Amino acid sequence: MDSAMPFYDVNLGAYGNTKTQLVRRVDDTLSTRPFTKVWKADFDRHCLEKTEFRDFWVSWDGGIIKHGRGPVVGDDIIGEWADPTPFPVKSIGVLNSYNTQGDWIIHVTAYGNASTHFINCSPSNKRVDLDTYKPVIMLSETLCAMQCKVDEQCMGFNYKDNSCELLSFQPGVVTAIPRKSQTGWRFFTKCYVQ
Secondary structure (H helix, E strand, C coil): CCCCCCCEEEEHHHHCCEEEEEEEEEECCCCCHHHEEEECCCCCCCCCCCCCCCCCCCCCCCCEEEEEECCCCCCCEEEEEECCCCCCCCCCCCCCCCCCCCCCCCCCCCCCCCCCCCEEEECCCEECCCCEEEEECCCHHHHHHHHHHCCCCEEEEEEEEEEEEECCCCCCCCCCCCEEEECCCCEEEECCCC
């Protein structure tokens, strides 16, 4: 992560496991300049528990940062804040507090065919014959899409039965994407929303 770039920090279990804190850092200064919002605990809604997993979710869309409790995004909202000058979120990180240990189970929700940044460009049983620069197995269609989404070299992927092939264009001009018939394969390509 570039420390000069802004980021949002949602701190579950802040203030001795009694509150949730949202920090919006503007740059690499760690002074009191960044925006901070704190939500007080209601019962155990914010509290982490060392003997059990607890479900929390965080979402961001159009500069509206929300977080809540439970497995369903949008349900049981703990806090919400609208950033007057939002920035695009390009990555996430998860960590434990200082000198503590913990395990995380991360559930990623992607919308659309594979995510909002992919479209299925071929009918079923079509596989694209381009530079397969990273074959990966044991990935769901969604995880395959997420891997491609964060990789600048990736232009799309072929997918079949937990087999994922990340694709890139070879040097030179590509005037047509070559497809071949192969049972069970599907091709997805990145699309860019303007």
